Amino acid sequence: MAGDNLLYNLYERRLAAQVKPERVPQHVGVILDGNRRWARAMGIGTAQGHKRGADKIEEFLGWAEDAGVGVVTLWLLSTDNLSRDPAELSPLLDIIAHAVDELAGTGRWRLRLVGAVDLLPAPVAERLRAAVASTARADGAAGDGVSASGGGGKARAAVTGSAGSRDAADSGEGDSRMQVNVAVGYGGRQEIADAVRDLLRERAAAGATLEDVADSLSEEDITAHLYTKGQPDPELVIRTSGEQRLSGFLLWQSVHSEYYFCEVYWPAFRRIDFLRALRDYGQRERRLGR
Secondary structure, eight states: OHHHHHHHHHHHHHHHHHSOGGGSOSEEEEEOOOHHHHHHHHTOOHHHHHHHHHHHHHHHHHHHHHHTOOEEEEEEEETGGGGSOHHHHHHHHHHHHHHHHHHHHHOOSEEEEESBGGGSOHHHHHHHHHHHHTTSOTTSTTTTOBOOBOGGGOOOOOOSSOHHHHHHHHHTTTOOSOEEEEEEEEOHHHHHHHHHHHHHHHHHHTTOOHHHHHHHOOHHHHHTTSTTTTSOOOSEEEEOTTOOOOTTTTTTGGGGOEEEEOSSOGGGOOHHHHHHHHHHHHHSOOOTTO
16 A cells, blocks of 8 residues: 555656746636545435535645645536435535635635525525635735625625725735635526626616617626626636536637546545546646637
């Protein structure tokens, strides 16, 4: 066993040396997939699989931080997942809320909550909001970190303060910590619909007619109302478990993203798996549609 660890450590160092710092993506999106299948393979309960997956998050963020990544988006729960059996969903929501509490408690990262948070049970939504808000800088430069929509057409949860301070909050301006987007109750179509809805409300409040909005609407207008506004689009999207689809993850933002599909289930994801993804990304020629 000692020999195996030595070989693993040597291989890990070799991989790390092959990752060029100037080629590390600024924003990495991760679809944390495979908790249930990992649990079945290990002969344990589904909730235990979700718990092991949640335990992996802080370790992964440490790897990303060490590599020089500036923004990480973690897809923890989709809007589709909300239709799961309550017997599975209830403990899963508690595990997610606990994981976010733990991340916030470290103080290492600036958290942002993204998704249709009002679709969640009220106690869970409030717990998530409170945890994320606790990562704001004491000087107020980072706001409360909430950039999420209400379900069913409700207004997006507003960041407190003036419009200028809201923009600073969303971008993390003045905060050098790695930004971590916690995507809970997230759906790509939902996000785009919420962005358009918010834009229409904003323009209507300014006295614009629907025809005025239609005549002037641009891609930049929608981008400025997404959950991730103020952040760079993800250059790299990783999905674990071997599934090769996006399932609606960051639909708008990932138009030029590179994708990396890893066969390993999320709870078993290792640093070498992450380094392989970074190495693969660094070796690609990114044309960006040109």
